[in-house]
Amino acid sequence: DSEPVAIKQTQMFELPEEKRERCLKEVQLLQSLHHPNIISLEESFLTENHLVLILEFADCDLRQLLDKQRTAGFLLTERHLWGLFTQLTGALRYMHQKRIMHRDIKPSNVLVTKEGLKLGDLGLGRQFSSQTHEAFSKVGTPYYVSPEVVRGDGYDFKSDVWSLGCLLYELATLQNPFEFEGATLASVFAKILNGDFNQLDGAHHSPALKDLVLRMLQVDPAKRPALPEVDDVICKEFMRQCDMQELTPAECITPLEQLACGIRPRMTSNHTSVYNDDIPTPLPNMPALPAIDEKYSWRESSQGSSDLTGPRLPPLPNNSIQNTLASANTPDSPASADLGERPSKSEPAKGGCCIVA
Secondary structure (H helix, E strand, O other), X not given: OOOOEEEEEEOHHHOOHHHXXXXXXXXXXXXXXXXXXXXXXXXXXXXXXXXXXXXXXXXXXXXXXXXXXXXXXXXXXXXXXXXXXXXXXXXXXXXXXXXXXXXXXXXXXXXXXOOEEEEOOOOOOEEOOOOOOOEOOOEXXXXXXXXXXXXXXXXXXXXXXXXXXXXXXXXXXXXXXXXXXXXXXXXXXXXXXXXXXXXXOOOOOOHHHHHHHHHHXXXXXXXXXXXXXHHHHHHHHXXXXXXXXXXXXXXXXXXXXXXXXXXXXXXXXXXXXXXXXOOOOXXXXXXXXXXXXXXXXXXXXXXXXXXXXXXXXXXXXXOOHHHHHHHHOOXXXXXXXXXXXXXXXOOOOOOOEEEEO
């Protein structure tokens, strides 16, 4: 029996030049990456009007599973939280070793397969040359961008560490560290610039987890750990604590489905509040995520407010994918793309994908 695949179609020649180059850059990056926790590109080609990517099939994304978990009302146990998180740190460390930044790490860009988690959507990926050490493009998703990106400073791999820290916080609490009721783009950015978020609860989270989140969400990038340091914390503190040698990537996914069906809350004694990870913890009351559009880039207006729209440039002439990729093959150039929403299986939409068995 043939394995299902995902087909992602983008109407290339209706896009502005900048977005078209970014789409092609994503193909180039996917072709260069081969890791068990990065979504694999099986094939790519250009038709008369579309760039077509044939990708490894994923059942859903991490955002959908975390939303389901949040609806069920239970936190993840740390054993499974770290089983999930180590898959992402491994994928991102591999990318950084190849001098590639992801620049848009968030739950909806983490795909869930039967083998485990897969980091996907490299439309904002940026590969540094040996002479380049910083990027300057203000790209990303507002809730997950680092302070240095918000400020418009140069940024490097530590910006990915910040975004990964946001995702770790979300795995631990099922909410983003910078979400709050009545949020606006300006107020979210203000919280990010000040590192203003609620620290993890010591009754529900281990001291080592709390400490790692605080380190990854340091406003000063020089004070953030690099990914090898994050891996060291996981290996030294959590592989022993959680006995993760016996937990496969696929087994880390299973509890998300099980917990969504309902599991009894954690019981505590009458007078003590001590971290205990034996069974899931009920969620506290929390506001719904405010509706801030997840656009990929923004610019400052003359009044100083942020505009979440990107520039529109004239289209490129119709070239072959090989020639167009060659022209986009500049490691120092930024890459960002908004390829649209996921369509239904029966009717692929502009910039969308469908499933083929």
